[in-house]
Amino acid sequence: MQDCDVILEPVPPTEADVVAEPTPDRSTATKVVLSYLLCGITWGTTWYAIRVCVAPGGYTPFAAAAIRFTLASLLFAITCYFYRRRLRMPTGVEVKWLMFCGFLSAVGYVLLYTAERTVSGGLCAVLSATTPLIAALLASFTGVERLSKTVVAGSVVAFLGVLLVFLDRLNVSPTQASAAALVIAMCFFGAASNTGTKRHAHNIPPLVTTTVFFTTIAIVLWIGALVAGECTVPQPLPFLPTLALLHLTIPGTFMSFICYFYFLKHVRLSTATSLSFVTPVIALVIDTFVEKQAVLSTNTYLGIATVLVGVGLCMFVQIQKEKGGPKEVTPPVLKNQKTA
Numbered sequence: 001m002q003d004c005d006v007i008l009e010p011v012p013p014t015e016a017d018v019v020a021e022p023t024p025d026r027s028t029a030t031k032v033v034l035s036y037l038l039c040g041i042t043w044g045t046t047w048y049a050i051r052v053c054v055a056p057g058g059y060t061p062f063a064a065a066a067i068r069f070t071l072a073s074l075l076f077a078i079t080c081y082f083y084r085r086r087l088r089m090p091t092g093v094e095v096k097w098l099m100f101c102g103f104l105s106a107v108g109y110v111l112l113y114t115a116e117r118t119v120s121g122g123l124c125a126v127l128s129a130t131t132p133l134i135a136a137l138l139a140s141f142t143g144v145e146r147l148s149k150t151v152v153a154g155s156v157v158a159f160l161g162v163l164l165v166f167l168d169r170l171n172v173s174p175t176q177a178s179a180a181a182l183v184i185a186m187c188f189f190g191a192a193s194n195t196g197t198k199r200h201a202h203n204i205p206p207l208v209t210t211t212v213f214f215t216t217i218a219i220v221l222w223i224g225a226l227v228a229g230e231c232t233v234p235q236p237l238p239f240l241p242t243l244a245l246l247h248l249t250i251p252g253t254f255m256s257f258i259c260y261f262y263f264l265k266h267v268r269l270s271t272a273t274s275l276s277f278v279t280p281v282i283a284l285v286i287d288t289f290v291e292k293q294a295v296l297s298t299n300t301y302l303g304i305a306t307v308l309v310g311v312g313l314c315m316f317v318q319i320q321k322e323k324g325g326p327k328e329v330t331p332p333v334l335k336n337q338k339t340a
Contacts, residue, residue, distance in 0.1 A: 032266045035259035040275055044282025046252040047121030049244040054117050058241030061113035062225035069218040072253040076211040087205045097200035101193040102216025108189035111182040118179035122287035125280040126304045127183040129311045130158050132276055134191035151314050158310025164303030206261050277311055
């Protein structure tokens with residue numbers, strides 16, 4: 001789901017998922033555009049919001065992430081309850097896989113929240129945009145889906161950009177280089193989570209998937225916070241970090257996921273996938289105006305541009321697949337990216 005920090009990655013459809021594209025009325029088209037804009041803008045702002053949330057005087061990484069996903073899980077669980085008669089409940093095996101994938105994602109979130117204490121949200125957003133590329137490589141390796149030559153080329157270009165960013169951050173300080181490495185490690189955990197969810201639980205209703213997934217993340221994070229001794233909440237509650245936490249929880253997770261599910265039913269897959277490109281750009285624009293501490297150099301911006309070119313190549317593959325074909329209605333898969 002586009003973590004957005006949290007972000008969603010649409011899964012390539014099966015034959016049963018391909019249907020004729022309906023002609024939306026004006027009201028539906030307006031809602032689709034608004035839903036897309038809300039997801040893009042909201043997920044583009046979550047990266048900076050995480051930095052504010054875990055800044056000195058704010059929340060610890062474990063506590064911030066745990067509180068966020070606990071509140072989000074409660075909101076999704078309440079929504080699930082009201083729509084329970086329309087939803088297919090997962091089997092025991094599907095629940096176990098969702099929980100395992102949620103565990104992997106929880107580890108990724110801890111890495112991300114820790115990294116954002118040092119490097120800018122925009123840089124984290126760009127590096128996390130490689131998650132779909134890593135997921136494609138893992139999916140090919142595990143036999144989940146076939147890998148195209150263009151995706152391989154895009155992955156190589158993107159990872160060259162990642163290398164440029166890492167080497168430049170190493171010249172700035174070992175701490176910033178370590179933070180960049182944590183974000184890349186987060187991408188691997190997120191990609192592994194995507195692959196597992198796609199293979200074993202993609203037929204579960206999205207609302208049920210989200211509820212089980214985020215609940216698992218919250219439980220794992222609270223256990224980690226207890227072990228690390230980070231269960232305490234700052235008193236009194238710091239104003240800006242708490243405001244950022246609420247932003248991450250309500251619009252950044254709950255509202256944006258509902259909007260994503262809505263517009264995913266009415267747009268082509270390439271349109272939904274474009275969030276992987278749009279979100280980092282928005283995050284970088286926000287950094288330009290509000291980021292005061294983590295200053296990026298020219299070489300870092302060169303690496304960022306290289307990463308975005310690689311991601312753009314992979315988006316081009318999806319656009320070519322859809323040319324002249326019917327609309328693809330696809331189930332979403334949870335991932336750490338686009339959203340933070």
